Amino acid sequence: MTAPAPGTFPTAEDEVAGLCQDLLRIDTSNYGDGTGPGERVAAEYVMRSLEEVGLAPTYFETTPGRANVVVRLEGRDRTRPALVLHGHLDVVPAEASDWTVDPFAGEEVDGQLWGRGAVDMKDMDAMMLAVVRQMVREGRSPARDVVVAFFADEEAGGVHGAQWAVKHKPELFEGATEAVSEVGGFSVELGGRRAYLLQTAEKGIGWLRLVADGRAGHGSQVNVDNAVTNLAAAMARIGAHPWPTVLTPTVRQLLEGVADLSGLPFDPEDDGAIDALVDALGPTAKFVGATLKNTSAPTQLEAGYKANVIPGTATGVIDTRFLPGQGDEITRVLTELAGEHVRIEPIHQDRALEVPFEGTLVDTMVAALGAEDPGALALPYMLSGGTDNKSLARLGITGYGFVPLQLPADADFAGMFHGVDERVPVSALKFGVRVLDRLLMTA
Incomplete structure (x- = not known):
């Protein structure tokens, strides 16, 4: 693949906010009872975004409208086990009358993107898209094969998403041993120092x-x-x-x-x-x-x-x-x-999951954070909820939560999840794509 001349295309930092806004404007509310708009429109957007840079992703629906997208990036060392980088396209419902802004308008207010899914987890979906698009445009390959997945139905247990994919399309994850997704990698302030909590x-x-x-x-x-x-x-x-x-x-x-x-x-x-x-x-x-x-x-x-x-x-x-x-x-x-x-x-x-806060992938995540935020620390933590890593664990894939976001010290990040007026700083998204790019290139 011949890399385009520098400066002829937008970078991940240029694109990530716009990608996130576009996704926030697509209502993918999951009511958990089979009703709702489904993920098809968002999945088609993801497909176009990947195909635009020359990739050929796999698209599948478990039932009409419940859509998933998976694409594999070939790594520099294909003898190594693959890494799964995954997000979900569905969101929990939002009652518009409770919000300061329209939860599906994707508005930017005071440097933050507001909308249902801003932190759970269309922010990461946008970061994944932005980084992959930049890497392909620049002709760069990740350190090892990376399976990039956008799942349906995580907010209702993944029956139409990760669970179905693991059961019916395990070949998509062939050779993968580790995975990265929500909810970790965000910063907190402790004793005047910034620390990032990695979900293990x-x-x-x-x-x-x-x-x-x-x-x-x-x-x-x-x-x-x-x-x-x-x-x-x-x-x-x-x-x-x-x-x-x-x-x-x-x-x-x-x-x-x-x-x-x-x-x-x-x-x-x-x-x-x-x-x-x-x-x-x-x-x-x-x-x-x-x-x-x-x-x-x-x-x-x-x-x-x-x-x-x-x-x-x-x-x-x-x-x-x-x-x-x-x-x-x-x-x-x-x-x-x-x-x-x-x-x-x-x-x-x-199932419940717990893995040690050690190993090559953990070391690489910590190093990627340190390169962008020198002096910051990283600590492990447990998520009280669940993620699609539970489904991938059925294939023997070890999952971590790592959505790198540098947040203001007073940010109520936990309160944003499924909460009213969900929002994410644009600066955090730009920080995130820099860290995520480093991770894929070195993990």
């Missing part, structure tokens, strides 16, 4: 339905086998259960790093000391605080059809998130809390 773990997920069966009857009669009563008691016990603190290796290493930077003591046996270290992370405490223990949150209730009729069945839903190694324990405890009159049925379940 994520909690497991269990969406569970609780079902209570009882004796239906007239509301005026005494009924000691009331399904609503049994369910309500079970939901209350589960929602109020005080899960104990359990520090996994990732969380322990993060808190030790926070202690070093902040000067606060680290005592793994003192919940107060642990809470103080979490609070030192500022807005990011919302992420980290939920990784100290298992959680079980009641989210839905349904029973009955008339005020004077006791129903024979009542159902509820709980959202459980469990730490690595805690899957069996949370099942045992929930079964005990539900009680003999309530059964538990799975809706959606997926």
Whole structure:
């Protein structure tokens, strides 16, 4: 491939904001129930952006409108295992009346791009596109093969995206052993220094339905086998259960790093000391605080059809998130809390992940950050939610969260996820493409 003359095409820094705006203006809301616009329009945009520079990506839909795009970049050393660089094109819904701006207008206000998906995760989608386009235009190849994927349906567990691709098109990821995606690589301020949190773990997920069966009857009669009563008691016990603190290796290493930077003591046996270290992370405490223990949150209730009729069945839903190694324990405890009159049925379940904060790829991520932000530190952390790395793990691919963003010290990055007035600084996107380019060229 002959490289064009320098200066005849826009760079990744030139393009990334525009690419992000275009993606933000495409409504890809995922309601989780099969409704919504789907990802097709965004996937077609991604296809055009890749084809424009001469690539031939693979496009596939699992059902009409649920679209995915994958392309492989050949690396300089094809004997090495491939790296997967992936993002998702769907977003959670947004209620426009709650927002300061139209959530699907992609407006730039005060140097920030506003819109649903600005941080989750059309920012990374745009960064991936911008970097790939620049590399191809310049005739540069990554250090090893890179599989670039834009998935559907991550916000509903990836059934029409990464899960489907892993099951039905595993050949697209042939030879890959590592992956990079959300949610990590963003900066926080600690003790006057900037640190970047790299995601090396994520909690497991269990969406569970609780079902209570009882004796239906007239509301005026005494009924000691009331399904609503049994369910309500079970939901209350589960929602109020005080899960104990359990520090996994990732969380322990993060808190030790926070202690070093902040000067606060680290005592793994003192919940107060642990809470103080979490609070030192500022807005990011919302992420980290939920990784100290298992959680079980009641989210839905349904029973009955008339005020004077006791129903024979009542159902509820709980959202459980469990730490690595805690899957069996949370099942045992929930079964005990539900009680003999309530059964538990799975809706959606997926594994927890945790990998060491070490190795060549981690070293390369840290070096890429350091090259653009000398003196900055990097620390591992666990994500309280989940990512498409769970699906790729089924192929033996080790996943990390690395969306490099240099953020203002007071940025409520955690609050932007699924929140109102989601936004990302344009400067952070430009920083991100510089770091991502370094990573692909050296990883």
